[in-house]
Every structure is written in structure tokens, then in C-alpha cells.
Amino acid sequence: MRGGRAGLLVAAALTAALALSGCQVGSTGGVKDPAAQAADLPPLSEVTPIADPTAWDGPSTAVIGGPSFTLDAKPVAPKLPVTVKSKDRGGDRKITVTDTSRLLALSLTGTLAELVDAYGLKDQLVGRDISTELPGLEKLPVVTRDGHSLDPESVLALNPSLIITDGSIGPVDVLLQLRDAGIPVVVVTRPIDAATTYETAQQVADTLGVSPLAEQLIPQLKTAIADKEAQIAKLEPADKAKLPRIAFLYVRGAAGIYYLFGEGSGIDSTIRSLGAIDAAGEIGWKGERPMTDEALVALDPDIIVVMTKGLESAGGVDGLIAAQPSIALTAAGKHRRIIDVDDALLFAGGTRIPDVLDGLARAVYAPESLS
Helix, strand or coil: CCCCCCHHHHHHHHHHHCCCCCCCCCCCCCCCCCHHHHHCCCHHCCCCCCCCCCCCCCCEEEECCCCCCCCCCCCCCCCCEEEEEECCCEEEEEEECCCCCCCEECEEECCCHHHHCCCCHHHHEECEEECCCCCCCCCCCECECCCCCCCCCHHCCCCEEEECCCCCCCCCCHHHHHHHCCCEEECCCCCCCCCHHHHHHHHHHHHHHHHHHHHHHHHHHHHHHHHHHHHHHHCCCHHHHCCCCCEEEEEEEHCCEEEECCCCCCCCHHHHHHCCEEEEHHCEEEEEEEECCHHHHHHHHHHHHHHHHHHHHHHHHHHHHHHHHEEEEEEEEHHEEEEEHHHHHHHHCCHHHHHHHHHHHHHCCCCCCCC
């Protein structure tokens, strides 16, 4: 699974997407409660793929299970103090960490807290972002407002000894304020795919003083992703002409915002891991740019992937097609082949990558299994 880094637009897009919580203006036509149904799904190896994923009619919701990844390693006592590079927006800055006993690991997707958990330091977390829902952490106080804005008073009240974030939660002024208050704030690479996840996993481990654990986690996660890709490959149609062409459309219907994501956005590597064809990549679409009717028709994807809350904001599949008639001119529109995915998970990266691939593979190759 390969991929690049998304730019600032991805951060803004995901921030806006999570801010849409509560927008219930339409039906996606998919699973109503993916989290509740994830445990009921059979293993991916047991599902029966459809004969032609390019000809399937109807929308689906990707059901993301997990977290399924567990680090197989002996605990490592943190070696502190440690000096690491914080990936500040204005450039790298050296930060010395002397105490990890009261941690905050904050991101839009909950990925950083999951890495802390993987390294065996979950008990040192004293608060959480709204996306962190790991077992045992549900009662921790939430220090984010609207899912993506830090509440400085709530943070200071917890007296954290260290804050780790990936730049997806802000505003920056609040992070600087917390740093000025004497709290070490370390900004790590934002994980959106496998490549950036491995960077982030190492940086988080370094910051916590448990660097050797990252040296074990990274190859184990690579193996888990490769194993999932191998399972997915068995679902692909034998006739490669029937491999679906997939495009990701970022939707914020209430604001009339529609962006196509291409090479370097993170979704391109996910599509490749699914064994499918990146429709945007075929025409050289790079990064994240406003959708045009001409571009979408030129892509002519068999499947369009969107975020769940974004689709709801557009009024579901019917509302999306009504708002953007060019979608109806594509194969995906004609077949109403729209797959929606949990906003916080699609670009989560981290240890959830195998789970996201699993969920998307079912929706792409075995949508009947989701009924």
C-alpha cells in the first residue's frame, strides 16, 4: 500500500466532515449502524463476491470492524528524558519530554490514542478527543469541542505532562498557548495511509521513550495489511476488465462543496490496496481539487466513495445526484453505486488500516454480505 501526504486541504476537509455530526437530512441507503453490525459480519475469507462489481446496482455503507490489530511485543519501560522533533507548521522544533505519566494523544480520528494503546501506555491517558472510543477510555473527559477544536480550559484542568497531536486538531494558537503554559506539545506526522502511518508510529514511540516498540509494530502492521490485501485479492473478479474504477468525492452538501481527491491524497493508496483502479489517477488528477462536471464525466467511475456524514448532508444518494447531475452521467450514477464510509475512519491511517480495507472490500466486492 503506497501513498503520499495530503495537504492542508485534507485537514480542512476532514475537519469540516466531522463538524457535520448531527446533519441527518437524508438516507444513504446503506447500513444504519455500521459499528453495531460489524461484529455480526463473517470473516472476509467466507464472503461470496459478486460476479461483476462494475455492474452492481445500489448504494452500500462500508462496515468497519475492529480495532483488530494487536502489537505482539513485550512491554518496554519508557526511557526518559528524550528530545524529539515536533513537526510544527512553521518548521521542525526540538521538544524535550521528561514525563509521560499524564498523556493526551489528540487527533480527528483517534489514531494517536490507538498507537499509545498499542504501545501499552493506555493507562497514562488522562483525556481524549471525541473520536477516541477505545474500551476502557469511554469515561475519560473529552477535551475537544465540535470534534476538532481544543478546549484549552479542559486541557489545563487535566494537568497533562505531555500532549501529542498530528495537526488535525487546533487551532494552532491554542496549541501554542498550551506550550507557553509549560506543557510539552509534540506534533507528529498526520497518518492518512500506510506510508505516513509508519512515520507516525515511529514518532509517537520516540516521543514516549519506547522507540524499540515501533521497530516491532511497523513490520507487524505491514504484515497485517499485506495479509488483508491477500484476502481481498481472492475477491477480485478473474476477468480484470471487471475490476471497478473508483473515485472519492468529498461532499459537504449544505455548503455546496464537492472535491475530487486524487494522487497523494491517501485515498489513492487505499484504492490500490483494494485491487481496484484509481479513476482519478488514470487522468492524472493530483491532490484535492474542486470537482467539475467535465472532470467527473471524464473519470466515469464505476463506484464513487464518499464520507457518510457528507452524503447525509447532501440528502443521501438522491440528493447528491440532484445536486450534481453530472454524477448521473457516470457508470456509478447510473447504477447508484455510491459507497459511504465513516468520516473518522476513511483517512484514519494507523492501526485501523486493515479494518478499513476489510470494510471497503466487502462493500466493493461483496455488497450482498452487508444486507
